[in-house]
Amino acid sequence: xxxxxWVNGLMDTLGAPGAGVAIALENLFPPIPSEAILPLAGFAxxxxxxxxxxxxxxxxxxxxxxxxALYGVGALLGRDRTVALAARLPLVKxxxxxxxxxxxxxxxxxxxxxxxxxxxxxxLVSVPxxxxxxxxxxxxxxxxxxxxLWNTAFVLAGHALGANWAQVTExxxxxxxxxxxxxxxxxxxxxxxxxxxxxxxxxxxxxxAGATDAGRERESVxxxx
Numbered sequence: 622x623x624x625x626x627w628v629n630g631l632m633d634t635l636g637a638p639g640a641g642v643a644i645a646l647e648n649l650f651p652p653i654p655s656e657a658i659l660p661l662a663g664f665a666x667x668x669x670x671x672x673x674x675x676x677x678x679x680x681x682x683x684x685x686x687x688x689x690a691l692y693g694v695g696a697l698l699g700r701d702r703t704v705a706l707a708a709r710l711p712l713v714k715x716x717x718x719x720x721x722x723x724x725x726x727x728x729x730x731x732x733x734x735x736x737x738x739x740x741x742x743x744x745l746v747s748v749p750x751x752x753x754x755x756x757x758x759x760x761x762x763x764x765x766x767x768x769x770l771w772n773t774a775f776v777l778a779g780h781a782l783g784a785n786w787a788q789v790t791e792x793x794x795x796x797x798x799x800x801x802x803x804x805x806x807x808x809x810x811x812x813x814x815x816x817x818x819x820x821x822x823x824x825x826x827x828x829x830a831g832a833t834d835a836g837r838e839r840e841s842v843x844x845x846x
Contacts, residue, residue: 628658629665637662637671641679641686644772648687648744655684656740659772663779664786676776677769684737684768685761688747692760695751703752725749730763737767 631639640662647655659680666673695703700722725732729750736746750760779786 625657625661628661632662632665632671637675637679640665640671640676641683644680644683645687645690648684648747649690654740655743655771656775659775660779660782660786663776663781664783666776667780667783673776673780677773680772680776681765681769684772685765687744688737688764688768689761691744691747692751692755692757695748696754698748698752700752721749722753725753729753729755730759733760733763734767737764738771743771 628640628643631643633639635642640658643658644655647658662671662676662680663673665671666676698706733746733750733755736742747760747764
């Protein structure tokens with residue numbers, strides 16, 4: 622059974638709450654894409670299987686519940702454990718974590734709000750919010766607003782397209798791939814820069830420069846025959 626068939630069966634059994642359950646799970650297991658669940662729920666509402674308003678409310682509630690679970694993971698993990706775990710990763714320095722933390726403290730509210738509308742990062746943004754212990758009322762407000770905008774757009778698109786709801790998934794799938802490629806490129810640039818700054822690389826360059834300078838000095842003092 623495919624994920625879409627499973628979600629469709631869940632909505633047949635539970636109605637709009639089934640769509641909410643599916644979205645909550647999507648936050649915890651991103652391979653179940655919201656851009657497929659939401660238009661499908663909108664299509665189901667267009668056929669009269671469930672209320673459109675109920676779909677919007679339940680899917681937003683599911684998004685918030687899933688985000689809260691990941692917030693809790695971040696809060697339980699805590700800053701000290703996060704720094705200790707990240708510092709063990711190859712090419713990652715504690716200073717990298719500190720800069721990321723400083724950035725999140727300055728821009729965390731925007732990251733949570735807009736992050737709810739970016740594929741791949743929609744779920745992950747809740748973890749640093751928990752690690753940094755963003756005030757829960759603030760986190761809930763931003764998550765609810767961002768999730769409501771994202772969910773409403775896709776549910777209404779599926780509702781309007783009817784049996785052609787899968788067209789929404791195709792468009793957003795391309796958008797998701799662009800985001801994923803950009804993230805991979807960013808990681809690749811980070812690794813390349815970090816490798817170029819490794820101490821061994823600097824010593825080799827310094828040694829080569831020293832050898833060149835020494836050769837030039839010998840040439841300058843050799844008598845001309």
